[in-house]
Amino acid sequence: DQQVKQNSPSLSVQEGRISILNCDYTNSMFDYFLWYKKYPAEGPTFLISISSIKDKNEDGRFTVFLNKSAKHLSLHIVPSQPGDSAVYFCAASGATSYDKVIFGPGTSLSVIP
């Protein structure tokens, strides 16, 4: 039973354009959401997060949108750069900072120069 879903295993985008990565979740108890980026042979690195009390959070070229009623979030990368090519994991957690983090299966993003 996958509580965090990323239905697109891969995505290919032209350099300079927008990358949109989508994520759906099923557990309404999730209260905090994170995006991680992973390069080969490295551990995931934190990218951006959003609490359920917000519907948008922005950090430079990265913006995360949360639609609680639809149990859906998305990560926008504008403009996309070749160095953004990596696997992106959506993750969700409960209300407290020590709650376990549940990851989605990931989306492999390729940014074409």
Next chain:
Amino acid sequence: DAGVTQSPTHLIKTRGQQVTLRCSPKSGHDTVSWYQQALGQGPQFIFQYYEEEERQRGNFPDRFSGHQFPNYSSELNVNALLLGDSALYLCAAGPRDEQYFGPGTRLTVT
């Protein structure tokens, strides 16, 4: 870079054997979580240690156990290895909002 190190990098074991993986959070984070990442999947939460106690546990059998030492380093032990235990094992230091991952240990069970 919080400098989370894991050892060994790669490991090959036979079914039925036992394995111990190690994690050292250089930054001194008191919370350590372990994840299993099978090929083509996202990391799956195994358990979390805080102040030497297991605080949270995911849906993994008792064959998976752990330990945290006073210096916050941690070990993951897996007994009676199965072929399905072949995966990348990731250690993460810090609370949910500030988790730093190590590069992982690649375990292959033959």
